[in-house]
């Protein structure tokens with residue numbers, strides 16, 4: 001099983017960024033533990049702060065991977081283009097948010113990705129990424 005985690009803008013700052021919302025663990029540390037725990041899964045990780053690079057990566061993996069776990073971060077709420085990319089590929093996408101976006105500002109309630117996603121997970125912290133892997137397994 002080939003899965004990829006795609007993280008969007010500012011998620012490279014996990015561990016430092018608003019730890020009261022996003023926790024104090026870096027994604028690199030968390031990802032290393034995930035890879036160890038799910039040795040049978042071919043698990044990769046991509047992060048970009050640039051909308052077009054996220055779209056290019058969706059196009060690249062979206063026709064032969066078994067699943068995509070996508071946290072498009074703030075682009076979730078603004079990007080028609082990322083929503084269209086998710087609609088245009090064949091690989092199922094689980095949309096994920098570390099925080100409960102529906103318990104936060106109203107602009108975070110809108111998602112351009114959810115209508116095309118297989119499922120949506122939000123509010124479970126980094127644990128959500130593991131839940132998303134399990135959903136594909």
Ligand code: DQA
Nearest residue numbers: 010073074097098099101108
């Ligand atoms: C986020 C929620 C978004 O609203 C925010 O812009 C992020 C992170 C989350 O994982 O909780 O950058 O996607």
